[in-house]
Amino acid sequence: MATSNSEKIPLYGLMAEFASPETLIEAARQAHAAGFRRMDAYAPFPVEGLAEALGFHGSRVPLIVLIGGILGCLGGFLLQYWVAVIDYPINIGGRPLNSWPAFIPVTFEVTILIAALSAVFGVLALNGLPMPYHPVFNVERFELASRNRFFLCIEATDGQFDLENVRRFFESAGSQGVYEVEP
């Protein structure tokens, strides 16, 4: 039964293992040059230049944080304005109700709070986390991706994906092992 199923269900992709971040970057660069687009690299720490080698440029995180910060700033100030001027005005010695200099500290704190919340939840949302299941974890050696090994996975949905071609490409790029990734 297992054999008949594995023939029917297409693979998620093919994964190669590398020993060092340098060989991984080089392999990613070559894969990008060879025209592969649907692929991802996995490393136990942020490797400088790896995302760029995969053809990923820029992220939307700063924009999300900026929007969060602006909303926090406006929201924080308007909250105080609404409380002090509209909902619960108190006349103290005829001073203006909209005493904005006194509202700056809370406005500042709320700005930081909303910007920080949008940074963390923004990066989680963009990364699609939490994700309880992902095919790459089906590769047994992949648990070393959080220890000392580096992986490159070319996905089967890539237009140029061909099992034998990709396998040969990985072997020429200096990989130390090539694994089929079950979906």
Place this chain on the structure above:
Amino acid sequence: MEANPQNDSAQTEDSLPVIEPGYTFGSITDKISSIVLTGRTPRFWYIGFALSFILVLVLFFCIAALLAVGVGLFGIMIPVAWGFAIVNFVWWIGIGHAGTLISAILLLLRQKWRQSINRFAEAMTLFAVACAGLFPVLHLGRPWYAYWLFPYPSTMGIQPNFRSPLVWDVFAVSTYFTVSLLFWFLGLIPDLATLRDRATGRVPRFIYGMLAMGWRGSAIHWQRYEMAYLLLAGLATPLVVSVHTVVSFDFAVALVPGWHSTIFPPYFVAGAIYSGFAMVLTIAIPLRKLYGLEDFITLRHLKNMGMVMLATGMIVAYGYLIETFMAWYSGDLFEKYMMMNRMFGPYGWMYWLLILFNIVIPQALWIRRLHTNVAVLFVIAIAVNIGMWLERYVIVVVSLHRDYMPSMWGMYSGTIVDYAVFAGSIGLFVCLLFIFIRVLPMISIFEMRELMHEEEARSE
């Protein structure tokens, strides 16, 4: 992993490494994660946890008594209505500042030596802020109405006064706690994934797996992650400065002599960093010894923290000097009296003790042989912890006990409950730290791998 004292003293300080050589990505990972994943818990852990938990029980008992009887159990009485509770609040929140400074400001300044101490310094921040938050709430008298401090659509139709520094405090401290928690948790995600992959038991695997949220170390995820981490550092930096500034506004906005001073915000922020680094040293020195982490938390880290303490300590000394000078230069009768009373009044011994602990003893850090000596650093750190507590006591109590009208003068001393709650809060802090080092990696594993990679690239 033996410490090598001969080697320590023979090296010149500039060549002190941030990580001892000879490690690989694998061995760094194994060494740090094995502290958590090992089946055997060391005996000192049980002893330390038990002792601190006894203090936590004392704290719970006192809180129960305070809820049942009221704040009359504290020694507070007019004119000194802000006693130990506020002293402890300012002390704890100040301690928290070093964690954020190490994780955020030193990250922006690209100080590589921060990477092995930032994780537990951030944990220290969280626990210190949690202890700090306890005190104003207990001091409210009716803590179950603490939510009145927040603006919410209440049936009473009233709202908090946003012109009051005490309300600013609520927003500053709660924002600080939330942002510190986010920063800490974001930093933990890749390490939780490491623990998930390395854990052998089903239960730890499941728990770490849930907390890691499916992190798989994708290059694109790392890129966004690093950007978010950098932005959080940029946000936390002004935040940490603002928190103790707002705390100092609690005093500076009031008209009491000894409080109403424009130097308070910078002087409080420097004092906070000073006491915080003292606490980081107080924790780091025993931890590296007990867990054999001398290769990761090297003498270089301890020395650098000593230097930060020396620098911030000098700013604090400048603050004391200017306070004294302004009291004389202002020509204000009450200011002058406040300073004379602070130095030579009934609490004068405390002032001189704080000068000794905060200003005189830390001057030893100028001497090379002393600031590379672990035992000396530990003693100085303890002295600064005590000195900074005394400083807050002098500011809060001594300023209040004699203000404008002699008919309003009075004396204050803490009761047994005051001391018990303070000791209990230290117990809570230590207890939380013990739990933390048992269940989570106390050194950021992925940042150590990155640091090792950079060091290798530099040496090649």
